Amino acid sequence: MSAPLLEIENVSRAFGGVRALDGVSLRVNQGEILCIIGPNGAGKTTLFNIISGVMRPSSGDVRFQGESIVRWPPQRIAAAGIARTYQIARPFVRLCVRDNVAVGALVRERTLERARCAAQEILESVGLAALADRPAGTLTLTQRKRLEVARALALRPKLLLLDEVMAGLTPTEIDAMGDFIEQLQERGIAAIGGVEHVMRVVMRISHRIVVLDFGKKIADGTPAEIAADPRVGEAYFGTSLDGAGASSPTKGQS
Amino acid sequence: MHAALIGQLTIDGLLVGGVYALSALGLNVIFGVMRIVNLAHGEFVIGAALLAAVLFERWHANLFVVLPLAFVLAFGLGALIQRAFLRRLPEDLASAETTSLLMTFGLSYFFVGAWLAFFSGNFRSVPYLTGAWTIGPFSIAQARLVAFVASGIIAVLLAMLLRYTALGRSIRATSQNLQGALACGVDVERVRTLSFALGTAIAAASGCLLILIFTVNPETGANVTLASFAVIALGGLGNYAGTLVGAAVIGLAVSFTGYFATAQVAQAAPYVLFILVLLVRPAGILGKSGA
Amino acid sequence: MRGRALIAFIIVVTILALVPPFLNGYARSLLYITVLYVALAYAWNVISGYAGYLSFGQVTFFGLGAYTTAISVVRGHLPWWEGALLGGLISAALAVPLGYLMLRLRGAFFALGMLGLAQTLQVVANSWQLTGGGAGLFLPPGSNALPVYYWTLVIGLLTFAATLFIDRSAFGLRLQALREDEQVASTLGVHVTTTKVWAFVISAIVPGLLGGGYAWYLTYVEPVSAFATRFDLQAVAMTILGGIGTVWGPLIGGVLMSQVSEMLAAQYPQAYLMSFGGLVVVLLVFLPRGIAPAVSAALARRRARGAQGHQ
Numbered sequence: 001m002s003a004p005l006l007e008i009e010n011v012s013r014a015f016g017g018v019r020a021l022d023g024v025s026l027r028v029n030q031g032e033i034l035c036i037i038g039p040n041g042a043g044k045t046t047l048f049n050i051i052s053g054v055m056r057p058s059s060g061d062v063r064f065q066g067e068s069i070v071r072w073p074p075q076r077i078a079a080a081g082i083a084r085t086y087q088i089a090r091p092f093v094r095l096c097v098r099d100n101v102a103v104g105a106l107v108r109e110r111t112l113e114r115a116r117c118a119a120q121e122i123l124e125s126v127g128l129a130a131l132a133d134r135p136a137g138t139l140t141l142t143q144r145k146r147l148e149v150a151r152a153l154a155l156r157p158k159l160l161l162l163d164e165v166m167a168g169l170t171p172t173e174i175d176a177m178g179d180f181i182e183q184l185q186e187r188g189i190a191a192i193g194g195v196e197h198v199m200r201v202v203m204r205i206s207h208r209i210v211v212l213d214f215g216k217k218i219a220d221g222t223p224a225e226i227a228a229d230p231r232v233g234e235a236y237f238g239t240s241l242d243g244a245g246a247s248s249p250t251k252g253q254s
Numbered sequence: 255m256h257a258a259l260i261g262q263l264t265i266d267g268l269l270v271g272g273v274y275a276l277s278a279l280g281l282n283v284i285f286g287v288m289r290i291v292n293l294a295h296g297e298f299v300i301g302a303a304l305l306a307a308v309l310f311e312r313w314h315a316n317l318f319v320v321l322p323l324a325f326v327l328a329f330g331l332g333a334l335i336q337r338a339f340l341r342r343l344p345e346d347l348a349s350a351e352t353t354s355l356l357m358t359f360g361l362s363y364f365f366v367g368a369w370l371a372f373f374s375g376n377f378r379s380v381p382y383l384t385g386a387w388t389i390g391p392f393s394i395a396q397a398r399l400v401a402f403v404a405s406g407i408i409a410v411l412l413a414m415l416l417r418y419t420a421l422g423r424s425i426r427a428t429s430q431n432l433q434g435a436l437a438c439g440v441d442v443e444r445v446r447t448l449s450f451a452l453g454t455a456i457a458a459a460s461g462c463l464l465i466l467i468f469t470v471n472p473e474t475g476a477n478v479t480l481a482s483f484a485v486i487a488l489g490g491l492g493n494y495a496g497t498l499v500g501a502a503v504i505g506l507a508v509s510f511t512g513y514f515a516t517a518q519v520a521q522a523a524p525y526v527l528f529i530l531v532l533l534v535r536p537a538g539i540l541g542k543s544g545a
Numbered sequence: 546m547r548g549r550a551l552i553a554f555i556i557v558v559t560i561l562a563l564v565p566p567f568l569n570g571y572a573r574s575l576l577y578i579t580v581l582y583v584a585l586a587y588a589w590n591v592i593s594g595y596a597g598y599l600s601f602g603q604v605t606f607f608g609l610g611a612y613t614t615a616i617s618v619v620r621g622h623l624p625w626w627e628g629a630l631l632g633g634l635i636s637a638a639l640a641v642p643l644g645y646l647m648l649r650l651r652g653a654f655f656a657l658g659m660l661g662l663a664q665t666l667q668v669v670a671n672s673w674q675l676t677g678g679g680a681g682l683f684l685p686p687g688s689n690a691l692p693v694y695y696w697t698l699v700i701g702l703l704t705f706a707a708t709l710f711i712d713r714s715a716f717g718l719r720l721q722a723l724r725e726d727e728q729v730a731s732t733l734g735v736h737v738t739t740t741k742v743w744a745f746v747i748s749a750i751v752p753g754l755l756g757g758g759y760a761w762y763l764t765y766v767e768p769v770s771a772f773a774t775r776f777d778l779q780a781v782a783m784t785i786l787g788g789i790g791t792v793w794g795p796l797i798g799g800v801l802m803s804q805v806s807e808m809l810a811a812q813y814p815q816a817y818l819m820s821f822g823g824l825v826v827v828l829l830v831f832l833p834r835g836i837a838p839a840v841s842a843a844l845a846r847r848r849a850r851g852a853q854g855h856q
Contacts, residue, residue: 052732074731084732092725093346095718103722107734112715137346155734291653293601342830351652353829355599356781359656360825363778367818476774480661487654522668525661532650532658 003066005030005190006051006082006159011060012215013046020046021057022215028159028192031185035193035202038212044194045087047212048161051192052084053077064159079107083152084161087194089144093137097128100136100147104154119154126150126180141168149180160184162193166201174198178205203227258391263509265392271498271505272402273463276409277478278485278497280456283412285486286429287449289351290340293358296478297365298328298454302461303470304369307378317382321404321462325455332454335361336447362475369472379469397466404463412456413494425449477521481508484528503527558702565694577694577762578807581755582779583799584701586787587708588751589780594790595711596744597724598648601777602659605666606636606749608771610756612670615682615766620675625684626696629757636753637746644742644749663772670768681767684760693758704751705796711744712792720744721790752776775818779806782821785828788835797836 004027013021021043028034036044049055051062053074062070069077083104092100101119102112109115123129126146131139136147145165152160162181166174178201184191195202202209202223209226211219219225219232226232281295302324309315339357343350383396416422424445427435436442464470464478481504489500504524512520561580565573585607593599610632617628643662650658670676711717719740722730731737760766779802780795787798809817828835 054728054732073736074728075734075736078732078734086729090726090729092722092729094349094725095721099718099721103718103730103735104733106715106719112713112718115715115718151733291657293653293656339826339830344833352597352599353833355653355656356785357826357829359599359601359778359781360822360829363775363818363822364826365822367815367820367822370818371815476660476664480657480664483653483657516672518668518671522661522665525665528661529658532654533646 004028005032005065006192007061007063008047008051009061009063011047011050011057011062013043013050013055013057019215021050023060024212024215024217025060026210026217026220028190030158031188031190032207033181033185033191033193033205034208034210035195035206036210036212037195037199037202040196041214042212043215044212045163046215048084048163048192048194051077051161052082078104078155081155081158082161083155083157083159085145085148085152085163085165087164087167089141089148091136091139091144091147093135095136096133097136097139097147098123098132101150101154104151107155115154119150122150122153126153142173145169145177157189160189160191162191164194164196166193166195166198174201177201181205259513262392263513264506265394266398267506267509268502269395269398269402269505270467270508271501271503272405273460273467274481274485274504275498275501276405276463277457277460277482278489278501279409279412279494280453280460281482282453282486282494282497283425283449283456284453287425288340288354288446290343290354290358290450291483292450292453293355293479294362294365294475295453295457295482296475296480297362297369298332298457299461299464299478299482300470300472300475301365301369302328302458303465303468304373304378304472306462306465307380307470308373310380310382311378317380317462317466318404321459324458324462328458329451329455332451333447335454336450340450341443341446362479366472366475369475373472375471375473377469377471378465380465383466395467401463401466405460408456408459412452421445421448425452474521477524480528481524484524484531487528488531561698562695565691570690573690573694574762575804575807577690577697579800579803580694580697580701581759582783582803582806583796584697584704584755585752585776586780586783586795586799587701587704588748589777590708590784590790590795591711592741592744592748593781594784594794595717595720595724596741597790598741598745599652599656600659600748601656601774601781602661602663603748603752603780604772604774604776605659605663606640607752607756607759607776608663608666608670608766608768609636609639610753611760611766611771612676612682612756613753614757614760615677615684616675618684618761619682625757625761626692629696629754629761632757633750633754637750640746640749641742644745645738648738648741648745660774660777663774663777667768667772670771676768677766679768681765681771684764684766686764690762693762696758697755700751700754707747708792708795716740716743724790775810775821778818778821778825782825782828785825785835786832788837791835791837793837793840794835797840 006028008024008026011021011024012019024043024047036047038044046055050057053069053072057070061068064080064082069080092103098116098119101122102115105115105118109118120129120132123132126149128143128146128150131143139147145168149162149165165177169177181191181193182205206223209221209223210217211226211232219229221229277295277299281292284290284292305324306317306320309320310317340354343353383400385396386393387396416426424435424440427438427440428442428445432442485497485500485504488503489496489498504527507523507527508520511523565576568576589600589603592603610629613632613635614625614628617623617631618625647655647658671679676682711720719730719735722733722735723737723740727737783798783802784795785798786802787796788794806817806821809820
């Protein structure tokens with residue numbers, strides 16, 4: 001197997017006295033789907049912020065395709081092929097949906113016209129094409145979530161960071177999002193999904209699962225290994241394995 | 255430079271700082287609750303100052319009678335402005351910030367024009383308490399000391415209001431966590447109106463005290479806004495102890511530059527300090543608000 | 546712009562270029578003031594409308610241009626337009642480092658920072674010998690307003706062209722994206738700092754170039770009028786009336802308000818400040834997006850109805 005796409009090595013980040021991340025290491029291979037599970041505050045968003053360059057770690061290194069990116073500004077990381085979505089959708093509300101996506105496409109396309117064209121294609125693939133001319137501020141929550149993904153895809157990333165993409169969705173939508181993530185690997189895109197609950201879908205789509213708890217990695221393995229891990233099983237599967245998806249539809253939005 | 259001179263300028267500066275602190279507190283209350291920086295703040299300060307000066311010229315009205323009057327008038331004016339205009343700010347945060355800045359910018363010029371129409375463009379001051387007490391090598395201007403003490407009393411009253419009354423609790427709750435306040439049944443709209451009114455009234459009160467020390471005309475409001483904002487930038491938003499420190503620094507800067515340069519340069523001093531601080535700490539206190 | 550719009554545009558520009566020599570001094574100065582204020586509104590609209598950084602101190606560069614020109618003419622005996630060009634260059638050169646520093650500030654910090662900068666330069670101009678202190682500098686009298694008019698017209702047209710470009714280019718889209726959310730824009734590959742510094746430079750160079758013409762036209766500069774924040778109030782009011790962050794907004798607002806502005810400011814300064822300040826507030830409540838979007842929506846409706854009619 002080739003070298004890993006992303007390597008996170010011993011990354012820590014403290015806010016004041018609180019260690020949001022404490023010596024986390026993990027790797028993601030080409031085309032792999034990795035889900036990071038953990039409760040709110042476990043450090044998932046902090047990790048995404050560090051990978052995407054929005055935040056610097058207090059210590060540790062992040063390597064993408066063998067190169068350390070830990071000091072790169074966000075736009076350079078984005079151009080290199082790491083795209084992200086935000087936990088709470090953050091559309092450019094006064095721009096139309098197509099232009100929201102075109103911003104990312106500009107990394108690859110020379111002209112605005114071609115970027116808009118590329119944006120339109122992506123919107124079709126996520127089912128937002130009919131809304132392309134609407135201001136993004138008028139979208140519903142579900143549509144905003146899809147727009148987040150569409151914008152990220154416009155960068156034509158090699159790695160997609162999906163921060164709580166399942167949060168706030170109905171069970172049907174969660175399944176649809178799961179299918180969508182599964183299809184990413186056909187396009188050669190690796191993904192890291194941060195997920196609070198919805199274990200059912202996570203078990204289905206993940207190649208590997210990492211469990212974060214209070215900023216520390218407590219488990220890392222295939223879905224089967226994770227399900228068998230006593231520490232994890234207690235926290236995540238003890239209650240109910242299949243109904244978990246619908247248990248908390250609004251968590252993670254506040 | 256003599257130690258005595260340094261001491262004297264320090265005393266002068268700290269006493270002025272008290273008045274700046276009061277004005278900045280008004281700005282702080284409004285920002286805390288509404289997330290609005292009121293660019294018309296200085297105009298309310300100056301309006302009250304000019305009102306006090308005119309009433310003093312005409313009828314020798316005592317400042318401490320004018321101050322409550324100005325306080326009440328400004329409270330009503332603030333409530334009116336909030337109900338009529340600021341209440342209609344757009345929902346989403348980014349455009350609400352933009353709109354609030356544009357709106358209070360417009361308001362500030364509206365009031366500059368209004369004060370010019372009411373009070374003319376003349377520079378005014380209040381020749382009241384012009385004496386000084388001498389303590390050792392220092393002389394303490396009565397007007398400065400009285401303004402300082404009165405500012406302190408009003409600030410303490412404000413702190414007590416925030417701490418011990420139901421309104422104060424609502425204001426603090428809304429400042430700390432809007433969603434939480436809403437969830438606890440706080441009538442946020444009412445709290446916003448009252449805080450804007452309160453902030454405006456405090457501005458007016460500080461204006462009645464500022465006029466004891468400075469000579470002003472309707473066009474000096476922007477300097478007051480800048481100075482008050484600089485106090486906040488230095489001291490930290492919502493940080494009351496910080497406000498005092500910031501006000502002391504600004505007071506000292508004004509006092510020292512006023513002596514060693516010109517009064518004009520002294521007016522620019524708060525701004526220069528403000529920029530220097532922000533360059534060192536670029537996120538400022540509002541760094542988060544962009545997100 | 547294509548078809549009829551382009552033809553209308555060419556006709557208007559031709560009139561603006563050919564008519565002034567035949568006008569009397571009064572009409573000519575009315576025209577000059579209108580073109581000047583429209584151009585200043587366009588310049589303000591780039592940094593504040595498209596990039597979303599509200600500046601209440603772009604007059605800093607206007608004053609800088611005015612003083613550069615006055616100093617070049619009085620002390621350096623250069624022709625006025627060389628001074629004005631120099632004013633533009635200095636403004637642009639200053640806007641780069643200033644942009645890197647100031648654009649790290651957001652919202653009220655940036656707005657008040659720029660306001661304070663204008664105040665500070667006013668103090669500098671007041672206290673410095675080179676700038677003639679409070680009395681200011683007097684330029685040779687009897688100057689001809691016509692060259693100033695053409696200077697302003699050319700720069701105004703260039704500013705308009707720049708706005709058209711911004712509105713239809715990748716640069717403009719990046720600018721609007723960072724206006725909405727800088728962090729998201731950066732994680733979508735937008736080089737936020739460079740983009741907004743460029744916008745700031747455009748918004749600085751235009752008043753920098755125009756200030757010199759204004760000084761030559763007035764035949765003097767003095768600190769209060771050169772750095773008067775009323776120029777920013779005016780740009781704000783005109784742009785909001787026309788439509789902030791739009792191509793046509795500054796033109797619509799500027800044409801509608803320039804004459805009122807000039808007349809009131811000179812004769813009734815109180816009424817000027819009250820009406821312009823009040824107008825900003827009232828517009829933000831009742832017509833926050835301005836005239837231009839309303840007009841284009843109406844045009845779109847008419848076009849849609851026309852299309853239906855043809856079926």
